Amino acid sequence: xxxxxxxxxxxxxxxxxxxxxxxxxxxxxxxxxxxxxxxxxxxxxxxxxxxxxxxxxxxxxxxxxxxxxxxxxxxxxxxxxxxxxxxxxxxxxxxxxxxxxxxxxxxxxxxxxxxxxxxxxxxxxxxxxxxxxxxxxxxxxxxxxxxxxxxxxxxxxxxxxxxxxxxxxxxxxxxxxxxxxxxxxxxxxxxxxxxxxxxxxxxxxxxxxxxxxxxxxxxxxxxxxxxxxxxxxxxxxxxxxxxxxxxxxx
Amino acid sequence: xxxxxxxxxxxxxxxxxxxxxxxxxxxxxxxxxxxxxxxxxxxxxxxxxxxxxxxxxxxxxxxxxxxxxxxxxxxxxxxxxxxxxxxxxxxxxxxxxxxxxxxxxxxxxxxxxxxxxxxxxxxxxxxxxxxxxxxxxxxxxxxxxxxxxxxxxxxxxxxxxxxxxxxxxxxxxxxxxxxxxxxxxxxxxxxxxxxxxxxxxxxxx
Amino acid sequence: xxxxxxxxxxxxxxxxxxxxxxxxxxxxxxxxxxxxxxxxxxxxxxxxxxxxxxxxxxxxxxxxxxxxxxxxxxxxxxxxxxxxxxxxxxxxxx
Numbered sequence: 001x002x003x004x005x006x007x008x009x010x011x012x013x014x015x016x017x018x019x020x021x022x023x024x025x026x027x028x029x030x031x032x033x034x035x036x037x038x039x040x041x042x043x044x045x046x047x048x049x050x051x052x053x054x055x056x057x058x059x060x061x062x063x064x065x066x067x068x069x070x071x072x073x074x075x076x077x078x079x080x081x082x083x084x085x086x087x088x089x090x091x092x093x094x095x096x097x098x099x100x101x102x103x104x105x106x107x108x109x110x111x112x113x114x115x116x117x118x119x120x121x122x123x124x125x126x127x128x129x130x131x132x133x134x135x136x137x138x139x140x141x142x143x144x145x146x147x148x149x150x151x152x153x154x155x156x157x158x159x160x161x162x163x164x165x166x167x168x169x170x171x172x173x174x175x176x177x178x179x180x181x182x183x184x185x186x187x188x189x190x191x192x193x194x195x196x197x198x199x200x201x202x203x204x205x206x207x208x209x210x211x212x213x214x215x216x217x218x219x220x221x222x223x224x225x226x227x228x229x230x231x232x233x234x235x236x237x238x239x240x241x242x243x244x245x246x247x248x249x250x
Numbered sequence: 251x252x253x254x255x256x257x258x259x260x261x262x263x264x265x266x267x268x269x270x271x272x273x274x275x276x277x278x279x280x281x282x283x284x285x286x287x288x289x290x291x292x293x294x295x296x297x298x299x300x301x302x303x304x305x306x307x308x309x310x311x312x313x314x315x316x317x318x319x320x321x322x323x324x325x326x327x328x329x330x331x332x333x334x335x336x337x338x339x340x341x342x343x344x345x346x347x348x349x350x351x352x353x354x355x356x357x358x359x360x361x362x363x364x365x366x367x368x369x370x371x372x373x374x375x376x377x378x379x380x381x382x383x384x385x386x387x388x389x390x391x392x393x394x395x396x397x398x399x400x401x402x403x404x405x406x407x408x409x410x411x412x413x414x415x416x417x418x419x420x421x422x423x424x425x426x427x428x429x430x431x432x433x434x435x436x437x438x439x440x441x442x443x444x445x446x447x448x449x450x451x452x453x454x455x
Numbered sequence: 456x457x458x459x460x461x462x463x464x465x466x467x468x469x470x471x472x473x474x475x476x477x478x479x480x481x482x483x484x485x486x487x488x489x490x491x492x493x494x495x496x497x498x499x500x501x502x503x504x505x506x507x508x509x510x511x512x513x514x515x516x517x518x519x520x521x522x523x524x525x526x527x528x529x530x531x532x533x534x535x536x537x538x539x540x541x542x543x544x545x546x547x548x549x
Binding site for chain 2: 462500502503504505506507509511516517518521523525530532
Binding site: 048050052055082092095096098 | 251252253254255256257258259260261276333
């Protein structure tokens, strides 16, 4: 039975920290009342200072779909970002924050879907797509899947090792990286911003009827979506989620 | 509401400014951009600002004509209903009083105005809250032309009310007989918006 | 950076709306009263910031839905939406 109900703020306790890259941290939270989530959903996080000042941001769930009481958020520390700085630098294990979720049904992957899965990520936009790939692995999904992932440099690639492992599984996942600000010597991936040519080369053909998810900064998402449409993909097959310029959704 | 250990947030309250802070506000050093729609980009060659009443144009100024009107500088605090306050902001523009003089209007045709802006934004005000130096149509902030993201080339500035009344990308003031609710006022915000009485929402006293 | 490059979409409005509505709001289809275009709420252009939710048509830019949260109340302004369409079947919420 699947339920929808009104959301309210819940207390979440920081349980684990894992540094993904220099500016990106994954935090695992214990949420005793967590009823489960789908891949692609997000949460709102709310922080309250002693003087009553509140700040709120949205973060995609990184952990795979399911009911586990421990969820993971992957957070990019934004320069001057009051919430991301706090979460990535000040929050300690055992501290509580408030969060609300899971949120969203439009930008979710149905793990029972047998359509080819095309994922296109810009920077920290990879987070909800990683939840989809982790879910796919967990349920043993076999339909072909591809992740085209744009990062600034190789050091900025989030989940690098885990993505390599998933792609080496032999279950139909291929991984294409592109770097926009310089590649190390011996780099085998692409070396520029995602463009129509790159999509024509690496994305599923529209005739394969893939389900497409694009996530990242607004400009990235809108450019990629337009390029996909010009390659013949139906607008209804492309699901998008825009992060603000600060990487978060608010 | 549960306090988050160690979280301070960006705004810093300093005791020296607390008497300038309306209730519920926090001081910010930034100038946050809040908008109900896309940033409007005006072409100064075709830009105009006008006063209307009863469906009739009373007066219209082109950009060159508007810039030639008497200029007034004003330093003031501004208060956004989303709780940030910015102290000591510096503006330059044309006061409502000087617009009325230039239009040769001895008195306003009606008691209220609706500000109309590029992009469709509107806000309503009593004329009394524009008169006697209380309001400008501002074209400069901090000595430079107002950027489009902050409402340039011209925005209304009515700093004694919450800042949603200081309408960006203003093009017309239309006098009206009754106080018809504008964009935010018709969606739950207070019809008047006095920060000192914390008149944020429709139900507030 | 201008607000337009920072423009978000209806996905970011869902947390607030779902405080009051026990439905998957992001999949709700909205028909624009101005131009007739139909899109899921998750795709509409979101403005308003902390003042409120203003969702604009992706085709013509007119406001399709507005929502202001005041304490325990949500004021949902449907002016601008000619029609809201929902799908039956299990909610994809959980």
